[in-house]
Amino acid sequence: MDIQRQIPASFDRVQRSQYGYNAKQVDQFLERARVSFEAPAAAARPVKSADVRSVSFDPVKGGYAAAAVDAALDRLEDALARRERDELVQASGEEAWLREIGRLAGVLRGRLHRPDGQRFRRPAKAKVRSYNTADVDKLCRELIDYLEEDTPLSVDNVRRAVFRPAAGRDGYEESQVDAFLDRVVELMAAID
CATH class of the missing domain: 1.20.1480 (hypothetical protein mp506/mpn330, domain 1)
Incomplete structure (x- = not known):
């Protein structure tokens, strides 16, 4: 699975007067997830499906639209869960x-x-x-x-x-x- 198809390069932002997710926090988490997904051995702390499920971002004015980020996180979580299942089946x-x-x-x-x-x-x-x-x-x-x-x-x-x-x-x-x-x-x- 290509992680780039699961997670867009950037997300739409809400209006400056509205609250959305902190873009820097989202980008940092998704970069960690990308590295973890593409090269798990190179990741300092690999991102697991449970990490995606529990991640939260600070609300900021003009941030990323939450619905779009949440949808991408759901796809990422599903992909990581499938990988974790496949790794468990392969190992045990x-x-x-x-x-x-x-x-x-x-x-x-x-x-x-x-x-x-x-x-x-x-x-x-x-x-x-x-x-x-x-x-x-x-x-x-x-x-x-x-x-x-x-x-x-x-x-x-x-x-x-x-x-x-x-x-x-x-x-x-x-x-x-x-x-x-x-x-x-x-x-x-x-x-x-």
Whole structure:
């Protein structure tokens, strides 16, 4: 795969009065990713799919348009996940990859099969922002169907999931839901 086709040389910028991603930070990260992808042995610290999934950039006025950067990062993450899968299969065999997928799927299923309204922690503070439980539970039921019934679901649907806000104990703790969904994306990227 040619990384240049996955990531454009530059991105459109938002208007000077709007916020976008810090262009310098984006460019530096993508250069690290390019070196890591094209010559992994030459990379001081190779970029992995998990690094792409967790990277964040400071908001600045007149920065890169977030949607375009996010789409490129999604393609990069998928490419790195495929490479990581292929490297694991080559080094340890397909059985090792299947065991890893099975282990991760088992961990995720444990939480997915909890009853609606009980899948994630509730925030400890009353006024803190949280995710609407019904929205999160709906996505969790779709994930069960994806994992167990082979119902089609795009990894991008999970990456782009948006939940209505809730307040405090009326919703699920955002950080726990986000961490769980990161693992779901890791699994889906490895499978697809």
